[in-house]
């Protein structure tokens with residue numbers, strides 16, 4: 288079925304993390320109307336249980352797709368994808384693109400055979416990650432660290448608030464302290480908030496470490512699934528939708544505008 292040209296791509300995250308994916312989508316599909324959804328009433332997902340995350344994500348995406356009729360949904364959040372992607376796909380008719388930790392490209396990049404993975408606490412314990420490790424990183428060493436304070440750091444950075452550099456040093460030190468951690472040369476940023484902090488993390492890890500995340504692959508997948516479709520963006524700019532009406536989120540205005548999100552709605 289040919290979608291309405293104004294039907295948006297819906298990008299969903301618990302907060303600002305999905306903007307790291309949106310940046311790549313904009314570069315490939317500059318004409319695409321986008322609705323960016325931040326479930327900031329549910330943030331952070333990473334410290335919640337699997338049942339809480341699955342219920343919240345399926346419920347919200349059900350209501351959002353019914354109301355806004357997107358042509359495609361991108362779950363731009365590793366935590367939500369690794370837990371709820373399969374069940375959301377079962378209930379929604381619209382095409383859904385998920386986010387999975389970039390273990391496959393990391394395994395191809397590493398020279399030392401030791402890969403670090405930074406994600407949320409919920410993501411790093413998923414069987415989904417075990418399966419990616421077994422399939423793509425057999426024979427390598429994958430060291431995982433859950434870093435909830437990096438989620439808060441990305442939220443603060445995009446609001447123009449100061450972030451203590453010790454947060455980045457702690458994340459690097461936690462991976463380095465694991466057996467073989469000193470040999471890490473590749474770090475998977477397995478939370479969409481973390482590419483927003485890549486410069487700070489690069490500083491903390493020091494030279495000789497490369498970072499990889501899934502955003503390029505997601506953007507390519509969205510372009511593939513929408514190839515040949517007509518696009519019509521609103522002259523008013525695209526919409527950022529929040530689930531929590533927090534006046535402090537006005538601080539996000541300039542960051543959202545950089546991604547073309549100039550309208551705001553509380554859902």
Ligand code: DGL
Pocket residue numbers: 300301302304305330331332333334363364365366367407410438477478479480
């Ligand atoms: N951005 C999310 C992810 O990719 C998680 C952040 C959170 O803890 O809510 O995993």
